[in-house]
Structures are given as C-alpha cells and as structure tokens.
Amino acid sequence: MQETDPELVTKIRLGDKAAFQELVRRHADSLLGMAYSLVGSRADAEDVVQETLIVALRRIQSFEGRSAVGTWLRGILVFKAAKLRRSRKVRSTMTLQDHDGSGDAERADNGLASRSATVAVDSRVDVTAMLDTLSQEHREIVVLRELQQYSYEEISQMLKIPIGTVESRLYRARQELRKRFGGYTP
C-alpha cells in the first residue's frame, strides 16, 4: 500500500532518504509546472523547485501538518519564485543600463526579455508571454487560482494575506489581463 505524504514526512524526519525521493517523485511535476508558470523559464523553474525542496528539508522538523504536504511545498515555492523574480528584475534593470547590447542576448537566452504588452493575441496566444506582462503579485494570484485552482482561503493562507486582498488582487489581475488580451477568442 502506498504511503501517504504525512507518513513520508515522518520517515524523512528519521533520516529515510528513500522516503524523500518518493515524496520528490510524487510532487516533482506539479512543482515544476507551478514554478514554470511563476517564473516563465524552465531553467529558473528547476532552480526554484530545487531551492524549495532544500528549504522544505530544512524546515521539515517544524512542519505541523496543518495543511497538506503539497500545499506546504507550494507555499514555499511561491516565495522562492518571488525571490527569484525580484533578483531577476534587479539583474534585468542592471543589464538594461548597459548600453553595449550584451544584455539583450542574456535576456533572450533566459527567456526573460520584458515582453511588450502588445503581444500578438490570437488563438495561439503565448500564455507565458501573457503572464510575463503582469506584476509579480498579479501573476502569483492568477497562477494560484487559474492553474492551481486553489480556493480564496487556501491562497490567503499560502500568501499570508486576508481573503479580501486575495479577491481584490485577483479582480485587478483579471482586469489587467482582459484589458491587454481581451480581444482573443478562446
């Protein structure tokens, strides 16, 4: 019989490496998918997942099981992704200040080029490009609600913000998306 996530956590606390590997295999795809939707590049998403698991291991003794293990991991991931996006923004700003043009290649390589709000919108619209036009806060909320399908309450717990803020932030993020991409037909 397959062990539950909390059972695996208990084993990891006792130093069971195989339990950790099982937990990783169980959540790797969904964590990577979520990280990708938050940061927009596969390489960055892999880094975020890796850092998330390192933090989770570090904090596993204090995990009280008030939320599901997956939700707990996603909560850490959201903060790791936000941290990466912030540092990326700083890097991007610094690169833009270089006028030798070398920054362009770097941004393109990383898939980090700030995409214009005038992204061509048609039935093949690039969702990553759509999300890239949003602020970090709006992107998080759209990903958590639309892609991860968390409830307002779960998002509230994960981002540590009141439910009212979840609602208003989601509303504004959707307004922004509709304003920019309202012309497409699903």
Added chain:
Amino acid sequence: MNACELNSTLNRYFDDELPPAQRASFERHLRDCAPCASELEQLRGLSCQVRSMALPKASADFLTRLDALSDRVQDVTVIRFATRLTAAAAAILVAATCHWALVSRDSAASADASSTALTRTETAMVDPESAVAYDTASASAVSDVQLDPIMQNLSGGRP
C-alpha cells in the same frame, strides 16, 4: 467591469466562492443582466486561455538532481539531534541561572539583614533622631539614660 451593482459578486461566482443561496440568487440575476452575463463569458474565456498553458514535466536528469538532495536528509536528523541537545542545554542553563540567582538573593538578604542591624545600631549610637525615624522600635529600646551622655558629647557639652 460593468455598471451593474452586482458586478463585484461576479468573480466570486465564477470562482465558486459564493454560498449556495447567494449563488442561486446570482444565477437568477445573470438571466436578466446582459452586462454581467457578457463579462462572465469573458472571464471564462480568459481562464480557459490561462489553463491552456503548456507546463513542463520533470526530466529524468532533473529528477536525478533532485534525488541527490536526499543526502541532506542525514543533515536533517543531525539538526534534529542538535536542536534537542541545544534545547536541553538551554533548559539546564536557565535552571542553573535561576538557582544561582535565588541562592545569591538569599545570601544577599542575610548579609543585608546583618548589615542593616549593625548600621542601625551604629546610627543609633551616633544619631538617635535618625534612628527613631528609621526604626522606632529599636530607638525606643535605647533608654534616655544611655542617650544623654552621647547627646551631650556630640553637642560639645560636658558629660
């Protein structure tokens, strides 16, 4: 956003965050409110588009890298042991500090008591008025017969 006063409820309806009664009521509203119905369609379209995002799967190479993190699991148990050891050491330290503080306070209190008694006796010998102010009982125990020569001596008079 449309001009309908129930527009703010639209997102909660769409996200299935309304209680059943309010949901049923809003559905009735949607039948009559074209702007809300239209906006709901746009929300559905947007949501559908975002959910169509192609998400990557973990590659074998990536999983191998994640597996390597399991070496840190040993660190977790070491940290757990160290944390408990530290907690125990901290508890002992706190207990020892409290014990030392209590013992010191008791010793200081005894020393203070002896010292105060001595000081008051000396004060009474030198300054009976202040002795009365500090400790009436002790002062009253000093007889006028004992005080008189001292007072005279202090005031420069003859005994």
